[in-house]
Amino acid sequence: MRSANTKTATKASAQGTSLLVPASEDLKEWAALLGSELVKWPDVRTKLSFGMVSYYRKKRIFAMLPKTRAITSEHSIIVKFHRENAETKKARKQLREHDARGWASFELTAEEDLGAALRWLELAYRMAK
Numbered sequence: 001m002r003s004a005n006t007k008t009a010t011k012a013s014a015q016g017t018s019l020l021v022p023a024s025e026d027l028k029e030w031a032a033l034l035g036s037e038l039v040k041w042p043d044v045r046t047k048l049s050f051g052m053v054s055y056y057r058k059k060r061i062f063a064m065l066p067k068t069r070a071i072t073s074e075h076s077i078i079v080k081f082h083r084e085n086a087e088t089k090k091a092r093k094q095l096r097e098h099d100a101r102g103w104a105s106f107e108l109t110a111e112e113d114l115g116a117a118l119r120w121l122e123l124a125y126r127m128a129k
Contacts, residue, residue: 020050023066024074030108031065034117062128063121076105079124091123
């Protein structure tokens, strides 16, 4: 069953608007775990914005992980692919396109999704080179 926040975010996305929703407690925990891994990668820096943590490779943003807020649903993280290749085209078929150019979202609904999330983050990191 979908929550009211998910329904509201889905409706806003269908209307072409972006909506920040409160992140689920599970997502906050998982995002913190993912973030602790990302900051170990070379040239990664962070910035807090809109209740989310933005991750940059040098000057290029490649991901936003929820701290208190999420985009599109209370279970989503977003990644940005700065370049297109066969790998990112394949990824886009498995991710949800976001209204903003180059961004895609991924739903984390179980702890088992962390491995896939880390793979998407790593791809976005590589494309931010």
